[in-house]
Amino acid sequence: MTNARARRQTLAQIFRWPLAIGVLSTVGLISALVGDGLWDAVSWLALLLPILLYGWFLLRPRR
Amino acid sequence: MGPRLRGDDSECVENIVVISGTRPLRRWHWVHKWSSIVCTAFMLMLCITGLPLIFHHEIDDLLHEEVKAAAVPAGTPAANLDQAVATVLAKFPGQVPHFLIWDRDEPDALMVSIGPSINASPVDNRIARVDVHTGAFLDSPDITGRFTYFMLKLHTDMFAGLPGKLFLGLMGILFCVAVVSGVVVYAPSMRKLRFGAYRKDRPRIVRRLDVHNLAGILLVMWALVVGFTGVINTWADLVLKAWQYGQLAEMTAQYRGREIPAKPTPVQDAVDVARKTIPHMQVAFVAFPGSIFSSKSHYTVFMRGDTPVTSRLLKPALIDAETGKLTDSRDMPWYVSALFLxxxxxxxxxxxxxxxxxxxxxxxxTVVILWTGLYLWLKRRKPATGAARAGTPAGARPIEGQVVTS
Known part of the structure; x- marks a missing residue:
């Protein structure tokens, strides 16, 4: 858990998170097109996620 | 020189390019490498010019004075359109109206697009802004000297017209290919790494690789959508031409060969008829008889809906400019809707x-992805400068020297 290096992973393991983020991004891209207000907010959150993850993975303290 | 590769760094170098990859995988590497190399310089330019364009309204507001429309209470009726057009033409004698445009983001101003003759290319048209409610002339700024205009031209066609657009579209397609092939080569690169791994204590090339992989995989969907919709936008001119010669020609077939009426009916009446015909939509755009988005005998009144999606989709109503009657109204074909969306x-x-x-x-x-990708490619091209460990035992994992030549 503390090491960035894992055992050899399967394709399913490698793409589990990317797939989830891809689906959320798609939801975010479409959501603001569908409506205003809440739909916009869903869009902001879903598309903010990759940005936050990028920052988190680069800046997280060493364990 | 950066830090030397450590003993077990040969393993992470293996992660950079999979020497032991199967043949199809090597092909994907080749595709990723070359599609990226060809488009990277242009993609960097597109990202940099695109950044201010996201905020072009705000930047224009900041840099340029604009005469604001008068503040009026809600429900104030709009001024007569023919009077508004006459006001503009009085300011610019000898010009003729091509289009009326209602900007979604600026409901208090009407834009009148005018040219030296109805046959002149609308690309060089002048835009005059008129107060929607009072009908008063606001201003007619020359936007071609603006920072945002310069960025827009660079971004859309690099001042090279349609060929420039189509060329950038091709670069966009290569970018999409690079994204998809990047996903494929991401897998072997991450075999032994957790999602989001960033090995900050490793040499720079490893850190850049991690940043490239991380940002790349996080942005896949967004980059694909923005990249591909950009490609579609480069086809806008062609799509509109196809509509003109397709649906528009079909709708106005029985009027072919006629001349522009000497005394056309008022444009206000045409808009009123369109509103009555399609009551649940708003007027977005009017093309005058003889302009490129109409026939010589018609006003084409384009209507739009009021949700985020339907406000992008236009529905034309053709109004006979001699009788003032509606002759046809259809939804636009799918390829125009795809462009608008x-x-x-x-x-x-x-x-x-x-x-x-x-x-x-x-x-x-995206600039980070492009930049780190470029860095990785340049670093691997050079022979490993002291990076490859001397005296690697035979049969050991591949080292960077081999990576370079792959």
């Missing part, structure tokens, strides 16, 4: 200021 998805202007800011950050992250 691809625009917000490319511009990011459909979810308020927060979405624009998110768009800008994602744009900057």
């Amino acid at each position: 691809s625009q917000p998805l490319h511009f990011g202007d459909y979810g308020g200021m927060p979405l624009k800011i998110i768009w800008a950050i994602l744009d900057i992250l």
